[in-house]
Amino acid sequence: MKEADEKPVHRRQFIKAGLHTTAALAIGGLAGMALSKSAPANLVWQIDPDKCIQCERCATNCVLNPSAVKCVHKYAMCGYCDLCGGYHRPGTKNLDTAAESQQCPTGAINRTFIEEPYFQYTIDEKLCIGCGKCVKGCGSFGNGSLFLQVRHDRCVNCNECAIAKSCPADAFVRVPANKPYLFRGGVAGAEPPNPLSGEAS
Amino acid sequence: MKKQFIILCFLFALSVEFTFAVEQRFPRPDFESGYVQPEPTSPAARAAAWQYIDIAVLILTLSLSSWLVLQRRSRNLIFTLMLFSLWYFGFHRQGCICPVGSIQNVVAALFDPAYAIPVTVVVFFIVPLIFTLFFGRTFCAAVCPLGALQDAVIVKPQKIPAWLNQVLGLIPYLYLGFAILYAATGAAFLVCRFDPFVGFFRFGFNEGMFIFSIIIILIGMFIARPYCRFLCPYGVLLKWLSMLSKKHATITPNECIQCHLCADSCPFEAIQIPTPDKYPGDTTRTRRQLYLLLALTPLIVLISAWSFSNLSVLLSREHYIVQLAEQIRLEDSGQATSITDASKAFRGAGATTQELYLQAAQVQRQFKTGSWLLGAFIALVFMMKLIYLQFWRRRTDYEPDRANCFSCGRCYAACPKEHERLRELQGVLYSEDI
Numbered sequence: 259m260k261e262a263d264e265k266p267v268h269r270r271q272f273i274k275a276g277l278h279t280t281a282a283l284a285i286g287g288l289a290g291m292a293l294s295k296s297a298p299a300n301l302v303w304q305i306d307p308d309k310c311i312q313c314e315r316c317a318t319n320c321v322l323n324p325s326a327v328k329c330v331h332k333y334a335m336c337g338y339c340d341l342c343g344g345y346h347r348p349g350t351k352n353l354d355t356a357a358e359s360q361q362c363p364t365g366a367i368n369r370t371f372i373e374e375p376y377f378q379y380t381i382d383e384k385l386c387i388g389c390g391k392c393v394k395g396c397g398s399f400g401n402g403s404l405f406l407q408v409r410h411d412r413c414v415n416c417n418e419c420a421i422a423k424s425c426p427a428d429a430f431v432r433v434p435a436n437k438p439y440l441f442r443g444g445v446a447g448a449e450p451p452n453p454l455s456g457e458a459s
Numbered sequence: 460m461k462k463q464f465i466i467l468c469f470l471f472a473l474s475v476e477f478t479f480a481v482e483q484r485f486p487r488p489d490f491e492s493g494y495v496q497p498e499p500t501s502p503a504a505r506a507a508a509w510q511y512i513d514i515a516v517l518i519l520t521l522s523l524s525s526w527l528v529l530q531r532r533s534r535n536l537i538f539t540l541m542l543f544s545l546w547y548f549g550f551h552r553q554g555c556i557c558p559v560g561s562i563q564n565v566v567a568a569l570f571d572p573a574y575a576i577p578v579t580v581v582v583f584f585i586v587p588l589i590f591t592l593f594f595g596r597t598f599c600a601a602v603c604p605l606g607a608l609q610d611a612v613i614v615k616p617q618k619i620p621a622w623l624n625q626v627l628g629l630i631p632y633l634y635l636g637f638a639i640l641y642a643a644t645g646a647a648f649l650v651c652r653f654d655p656f657v658g659f660f661r662f663g664f665n666e667g668m669f670i671f672s673i674i675i676i677l678i679g680m681f682i683a684r685p686y687c688r689f690l691c692p693y694g695v696l697l698k699w700l701s702m703l704s705k706k707h708a709t710i711t712p713n714e715c716i717q718c719h720l721c722a723d724s725c726p727f728e729a730i731q732i733p734t735p736d737k738y739p740g741d742t743t744r745t746r747r748q749l750y751l752l753l754a755l756t757p758l759i760v761l762i763s764a765w766s767f768s769n770l771s772v773l774l775s776r777e778h779y780i781v782q783l784a785e786q787i788r789l790e791d792s793g794q795a796t797s798i799t800d801a802s803k804a805f806r807g808a809g810a811t812t813q814e815l816y817l818q819a820a821q822v823q824r825q826f827k828t829g830s831w832l833l834g835a836f837i838a839l840v841f842m843m844k845l846i847y848l849q850f851w852r853r854r855t856d857y858e859p860d861r862a863n864c865f866s867c868g869r870c871y872a873a874c875p876k877e878h879e880r881l882r883e884l885q886g887v888l889y890s891e892d893i
Contacts, residue, residue: 274703277703278592278703278704278705281592281699281700281703282589282592285585285588285589285592285700288565288585289581289585291568291569292565292568292569292576292581292584292585293578293581295568295569295574295575295576296568296575296576296577296578296581297575297576297577297578298577298578299507299577300504300505300507300510300577300579301575301577302504309804309808311800311803311804311807313800313804319665320663321658321661321663321664321665322661322663323663330499331499332499333496333497333498333499334487334496335483335487336496337483337484337485337486337487337488338488339485372490372492372494373490373491373492373494376488376490376494378494380497399484400484400485401483401484401485402484409502410502410503410504410505411502411503413504414553414555414661415504415505415555416555416651416657417555417556417560417561417563417564417648417651418560418563418647418648418651418652420665423647423652426799426800426801426803426804427800427801427804427808428779428804432574435504435505435507436504436507438501438503438504439501441499441501
């Protein structure tokens with residue numbers, strides 16, 4: 259009678275239960291190991307402006323069209339030159355706003371007169387395609403106040419960033435989402451490009 | 460005049476070759492008109508609160524999907540939830556991060572000391588695995604946006620030969636192996652690069668991927684869920700766990716009456732039909748084959764591991780550092796036909812060639828070990844499949860194949876017992892139009 263009351267344990271069920279527990283422990287172990295290397299903040303892509311060589315791949319390789327990479331102007335570093343290496347095409351004769359005088363293929367830089375002899379250059383991000391022609395010009399002949407950045411109102415944060423993969427200078431880094439910019443010349447919110455910096459330790 | 464001075468400076472700047480942007484080549488102007496310098500805008504990244512909402516939606520949809528599959532048994536509701544997930548994880552979240560791709564982030568976190576994985580990504584990787592271990596592949600049924608997109612375009616599913624189904628079913632193991640190797644060495648995230656659906660979610664394709672995506676969708680109209688069945692690397696993990704799950708979707712709500720009506724309802728060929736009472740083949744021969752396979756396994760695993768480790772140099776070419784080191788070597792020895800942007804950037808950055816070569820050698824050593832393991836893994840999977848095929852289990856009922864069943868619920872409606880249950884639920888015991 260006693261034997262009939264007890265539920266017999268089949269070999270197959272026993273093995274399955276054992277494997278089930280093993281799988282549960284494996285998942286737990288994997289989760290533990292991953293969490294021990296985790297950062298609380300999400301990570302987003304950003305360009306280290308000091309590494310960027312303005313190869314123009316940002317304009318073409320982003321999954322978005324136009325690219326999520328745009329030119330950013332750090333006004334505090336700008337010389338407000340009349341002849342701007344970022345704005346004017348090299349060798350241009352007339353320092354005017356004519357299309358043939360401009361570096362920018364989409365006319366995304368607005369040149370406005372401030373006071374003699376200074377001009378302010380503003381990026382119209384709607385038009386900017388992130389080619390970096392102006393960044394190259396400004397970096398070669400000017401103060402380097404123009405630089406490329408991933409704009410996070412546009413970036414969809416692909417797990418494998420298509421531009422990062424093709425970047426010849428390895429300038430793309432993952433940065434914490436709460437400090438998502440690496441501005442030239444220092445700005446609140448900029449951090450050195452260390453993905454671990456988001457960690458509490 | 461200041462104007463002339465600036466032009467002079469400009470000409471001076473032209474004559475000097477700069478490798479680095481020198482700060483403030485032109486002095487900061489002293490404005491007299493009271494002009495205030497604007498600050499550059501910095502639009503914020505997606506707020507952290509959203510990632511907790513994502514996690515909540517993931518857990519909710521998984522719970523709901525499991526309940527619909529196991530308790531509620533309603534294909535229509537499963538389909539509705541699937542469409543919601545397609546919208547939320549697909550079109551709203553634009554496909555990133557998804558559990559399928561998160562495998563690579565987890566691997567990168569385990570192998571790359573510089574990579575800190577966001578907690579959200581760990582959760583996205585782990586939670587569907589836990590649900591599968593208890594309820595079967597309810598994640599595939601109604602939560603995965605990739606599966607949802609394919610499920611929504613099934614037009615006229617065709618049966619494919621069983622042997623082809625088995626052979627193609629081995630590709631995900633291969634894909635998983637390569638994805639882990641490339642993520643662990645930091646070379647690439649292959650699963651994301653060859654994700655055929657993410658382009659639809661964000662209406663943007665990379666060159667080449669558009670054709671692949673269209674082909675997969677077109678095939679998917681006639682061979683149901685081709686990516687899930689014959690490519691998905693996350694599906695490999697789900698297969699293993701689903702085979703061990705505590706509960707699983709059943710075709711019939713109570714008992715199987717062997718009516719055969721469900722057999723053709725599954726577009727994924729994941730319904731196993733009852734077997735004859737006795738093993739139809741020659742037992743002695745099968746046993747001999749089994750022993751032979753078991754004896755051959757270590758040998759074949761070693762041969763495959765050795766072969767793959769010989770391919771490691773080829774495989775490592777995908778890695779950025781290896782590519783760069785090769786280019787620099789060619790340039791320095793005068794064999795290079797052209798100079799690349801990458802080599803220009805490298806020489807501009809001021810690191811020594813020796814350091815680069817050491818790094819490249821390090822990557823290649825990782826690839827050597829990694830591809831040895833990859834070869835062993837692939838051979839092991841292949842042999843295990845052959846060994847598994849030698850086993851025979853008597854089956855009296857029509858059952859879902861736990862490894863390959865997506866718990867989509869299409870078979871419910873085919874079962875007469877299910878109709879009986881539904882009628883009882885409605886309080887109607889008999890009806891003329893069964």
